[in-house]
Amino acid sequence: MKAHHLNCGTMRPFGGKLVTGRGSYLATAELVCHVLLLETDDGLVLVDTGLGLGDVRRPGDTLARWWRLMSRPVLDEAETASRQVEALGYAASDVRDVVLTHLDLDHGGGLRDFPEARVHVSAEELAAATRPDKSGNDRVRYPDNQWRHGPKWVPHEATGETWFGFAGVREVRPDVLLVPLFGHTHGHTGVAVRVGDRWLLHAGDSYFFHGEMAPERHCPPALTFMQERMQVLPELRLANQGRLRELVRDHGGEVDVFSAHDATELRRHRTALA
Numbered sequence: 001m002k003a004h005h006l007n008c009g010t011m012r013p014f015g016g017k018l019v020t021g022r023g024s025y026l027a028t029a030e031l032v033c034h035v036l037l038l039e040t041d042d043g044l045v046l047v048d049t050g051l052g053l054g055d056v057r058r059p060g061d062t063l064a065r066w067w068r069l070m071s072r073p074v075l076d077e078a079e080t081a082s083r084q085v086e087a088l089g090y091a092a093s094d095v096r097d098v099v100l101t102h103l104d105l106d107h108g109g110g111l112r113d114f115p116e117a118r119v120h121v122s123a124e125e126l127a128a129a130t131r132p133d134k135s136g137n138d139r140v141r142y143p144d145n146q147w148r149h150g151p152k153w154v155p156h157e158a159t160g161e162t163w164f165g166f167a168g169v170r171e172v173r174p175d176v177l178l179v180p181l182f183g184h185t186h187g188h189t190g191v192a193v194r195v196g197d198r199w200l201l202h203a204g205d206s207y208f209f210h211g212e213m214a215p216e217r218h219c220p221p222a223l224t225f226m227q228e229r230m231q232v233l234p235e236l237r238l239a240n241q242g243r244l245r246e247l248v249r250d251h252g253g254e255v256d257v258f259s260a261h262d263a264t265e266l267r268r269h270r271t272a273l274a
Helices: 053-057 065-071 081-087 109-113 123-130 137-141 221-230 234-251 263-273
Strands: 002-007 034-040 043-047 095-099 118-122 152-156 161-163 166-173 176-180 189-195 198-202 255-258
Touching (some): 002 263, 034 081, 034 189, 081 109, 095 176, 255 263
Parallel strands (some): 043 095, 095 118, 118 152, 198 255
Antiparallel strands (some): 002 034, 034 043, 166 176, 176 189, 189 198
16 A cells, blocks of 8 residues: 555644744744545545535635634645545546545545545544534534535444554554544544554544644644634543553554644655655
């Protein structure tokens, strides 16, 4: 299996040091939508999709105004997973499976671009995202227009095996696993991918900043605020962050953990592949 680390949605919020921990407070920060594209023997697999063509072309249909003002997405069609798949010489129909950490608008926006793919997500997340009585944050984070086309949902229940001490792990395929990391949303998961003799763990929004995985953990105040604002299970989110730190500490030679929006982590992986 070959893994490509894609950025499927640059965001440039104001705040500089408050967001990235570096530079001026008045600078423009950079966040990304870190997506994995896996080349396998039987087609392509996407882990998350970032923003899609519909989001870029008609942002008002899916991306709430306050979210656009806060995140300041670049909205570049060339950054969508669809266009990056094509740039590698494939067609959208070559994507057989999409595996989602969760269904927030900046993670599932590209679903419409791969209508034939099976879409794997935790059953808890699918229920939360598609219930008809959404309110508050859920109405913004889960825009129905991103999946009004009727994706081929494959919900995974919270039962399964153990993986590096994490229970309830569900197998999408032998080399792609859903790892429960609830807290940011009710059904948030990590996605573990075996590449050669190592694992990649896409931890989604379990944390926002690479410094949160360090022994002396730290996170810039703007990102701390956003994590607390969007969390639904605070104690569980923090407990799972702690478990991820233990995973990095105890098994860093076997598992490479990264989050969805940290540009430093994305650059590190791209540099390693260069």
